[in-house]
Amino acid sequence: MLFKTSTCILLASLALFTYTSPADAHSWADCIDWVFNDPDKQGWGKDDGKCLGYARRYPLGQEFGSLDDANPGRHYQQDGDDAPPCSDGKHGKDVGSDETRADPPEKAYGGKYGAMTVTSVNDTLCIRWPAKNHAEDNEKNSLKVLINFANKEGRDPKTQAEVTETFLVDMPYKNCDKGKVPDRRPCGGCFKVPPRGPGIYLLQWRWMLNKGEWYTSCADIKIEES
Numbered sequence: 001m002l003f004k005t006s007t008c009i010l011l012a013s014l015a016l017f018t019y020t021s022p023a024d025a026h027s028w029a030d031c032i033d034w035v036f037n038d039p040d041k042q043g044w045g046k047d048d049g050k051c052l053g054y055a056r057r058y059p060l061g062q063e064f065g066s067l068d069d070a071n072p073g074r075h076y077q078q079d080g081d082d083a084p085p086c087s088d089g090k091h092g093k094d095v096g097s098d099e100t101r102a103d104p105p106e107k108a109y110g111g112k113y114g115a116m117t118v119t120s121v122n123d124t125l126c127i128r129w130p131a132k133n134h135a136e137d138n139e140k141n142s143l144k145v146l147i148n149f150a151n152k153e154g155r156d157p158k159t160q161a162e163v164t165e166t167f168l169v170d171m172p173y174k175n176c177d178k179g180k181v182p183d184r185r186p187c188g189g190c191f192k193v194p195p196r197g198p199g200i201y202l203l204q205w206r207w208m209l210n211k212g213e214w215y216t217s218c219a220d221i222k223i224e225e226s
């Protein structure tokens, strides 16, 4: 009887798994300042480097790529053009975590959260994200991550249009390590920190999966005098 019950549960979970994956999994920025152990051997796995800076209120100590199952989840799908640029934990087609700007911004970092990214102009920042099944051969090679980087300090813009105006660079979404589990392949890309005065600036990671289907993560970047 016990055996039968567990078999039933197993079959039910298998059915659910088949039903919800792989197309249903969505990504987020897992690390904002990824540093390679060996700059000549760029990789995104746990043995290839470490994370020095995170998105807002990013919970530490979680298994890589697991935060879509967290409650609240880390992936935020914007709901139309008027959607908040950064998840507020209330709005969204997929409601995400609270990634609104803290006051002061430092309050969203440290303790149970990851550290804020500290960098300077012309430094290289490397960002990491989990593939969430979308780096396989049957996915478009044109999938991109866009980086928007505020021009000035201060509160977040209210609209995505304002954030989009600060577009800095895009990077191929499918730049991922090889791996057996398509959901958990680590991916990433690097860019140069743009010219800004010392201060704390909004960085938005933004990924379009299908036309008009956008996911975002938000982080504060502290730029120091170089």
Ligand SMILES: *[C@@H]1O[C@H](CO)[C@@H](O)[C@H](O)[C@H]1NC(C)=O
Residues within 6 Å of the ligand: 121, 122, 226
């Ligand atoms: C950054 O790099 C540009 C171009 O290489 C250079 O003109 C500029 O002076 C650099 N800025 C800083 C703060 O290092």
